[in-house]
Amino acid sequence: MPDPVRYEQVGAAAVVTIDRPERRNAVDGPTAEALHAAYQRFEADDEARIMVLTGAGGVAFCAGADLKAVETYASRLSLAEGPMGFTRLTPSKPTIAAIEGYCLAGGLELALWCDLRIATHASSFGCPERRWGVPLIDGGTQRLPRIVGLGRALDLILSGRIIDADEASAIGLLTEVVPAGGALERALTWAEGLASFPQETMLADRRAAIEGVGLPLAEGLLLEAEAGPTVFADAVAGAARFAGGEGRGGAGAGV
Known part of the structure; x- marks a missing residue:
């Protein structure tokens, strides 16, 4: 039986x-x-600075849990990593979803797990598991409100309706919408751009944003400040490069 998941190193990205x-x-x-x-x-691969998650075939990113094999989930429901594989874990490095086609139910939860979401115009999004009484148990109830706001999240969670890429982009669910067949290529371009930045400061800023989003402002500011001494040397080096003319006028923006 072929492996249901492929792992490939493409430049600075691990494509899953x-x-x-x-x-x-x-x-x-x-x-x-x-x-x-x-x-x-x-996580163990120091050469992989970004993870790009995608689906094969061009028809679906992921249509969710396989309800024809739901019995194979029985032993996974309480696992620390999450039923869909890793949805209850927080990666230490940036992640990007490259979405072509259906991104539904648990598939949407996988996309929400990612930091950025690049999708084609023909892609569709939603929580159709509402129709069958299947709960969101892979982070969707927590990540969707953080990304699009509680009101818009409840619209999708409660109704189970499917939205197209234009609406998904309008509500802030998507980072970028691209032509058919272009999601993975664009995600890899993003990956190379992110990988080109000084990593310690970028990862510190990412960590502060993710961990601080639910904190009171004062606590979030303290969390942000914790990284200052750790990355100060990088900041000094970066300031020196800027003083020397590097990166001005948008040059070296990365993506």
């Missing part, structure tokens, strides 16, 4: 591909285990 196009890349128990293994490999 759900490879079950015959099931619209729906995730069963073995696929979830393979996703968790890919995540662990990414």
